[in-house]
Amino acid sequence: MKLLLINPNTSLPMTRSIAEAASAVAAPGTEIVARCPTFGPVSIEGHLDDAFGAAGVAEQAMVAAREGFDATVIACFGDPGLDAAREALPGPVLGIAEAAFRAASIVATGFSVVTTMTRTCVIAERLVSRYGCESTCRGIHGTDIEVLSLESCDEATLARIEAASRVALARDRSEAIVLGCAGMAALCEELQRRLDVPVIDGLAVAVKLAEALSALRLRTAKRGDYAPPLSKRWTGWAAGFGRDVTA
Structure with a gap:
């Protein structure tokens, strides 16, 4: 399976260490791709950090939406952007x-x-x-x-x-x-x-649950509030996402 690991902060060393920890518990054949947002705080230690982390998770989820990931893990204990990622991505999304x-x-x-x-x-x-x-x-x-x-x-x-x-x-x-x-x-x-x-x-548990859900072929429900985002025009620095939201 192909597993997306999103670190909601922008620390590259922490992103690498989280990827190593996830790889240590992953099953053979699980490919882990670890990413972090292109903007935001280097650590999440409060409500403002959490809000920017959620936006960063949403950014990375939208970028990954057409890349064929089987499941996604949000590697921050506040589970920032969890609902947004579930809306944007077809596979199961787990918060640690x-x-x-x-x-x-x-x-x-x-x-x-x-x-x-x-x-x-x-x-x-x-x-x-x-x-x-x-x-x-x-x-x-x-x-x-x-x-x-x-x-x-x-x-x-x-x-x-x-x-x-x-x-x-x-x-x-x-x-x-x-x-x-x-x-x-x-x-x-x-x-x-x-x-x-x-x-x-929670990181290890989320990785194993993601593998289990993928093996069971369970995906995020796309009826109701986790239905794909509506196509619309976006403005400002995020204008490009408006063209991407076509599902």
Whole structure:
């Protein structure tokens, strides 16, 4: 299968590291193409960043719409632009937060999220509500680790995430940890070994779910609100997309 991986921020090093993490769990024969927007912030750490990240996801989804991808994964824990990408693309589109929440709810009766900046916890809280996981998500914990510091994560950073996870497990009475940033993907295996509980990396789960949905030949429904975008004239820097929206 051919899998599109969209990193909603514009950090090329993080895009490469996310692609490597996805490739590590992908099945033989899965081709992963990783891309990021041509504009926007280098990291997503707030509502304004999230809004531009969503626009960047939409941009990349529209560019890829006629390239024959079997499925798409949005590699940011805020799932920015998820609905827009589902509208633009024919194959299934997965957000890593939704994928992580679903997996965590299967392997544990309660889980906690450990993420980067505390200011982004409200974004995760809203996603918990959107995905109907209020009864299983028992807490969301910020570490105030900057996203870009995860590009070259050292032992001190790993130790901070471990410590926050231990606090979350005890305080929330949780049985699993969800990592709240795609940049934490490479830390999942080591954290699981240290904590001795399921540690869920949404990127890995989304890749495997994308493969499963592709194998089952399930695609995004194109009746109702995920129907293809209407053809219309666009203006400004995005004028070219008006000609592309013909499906």
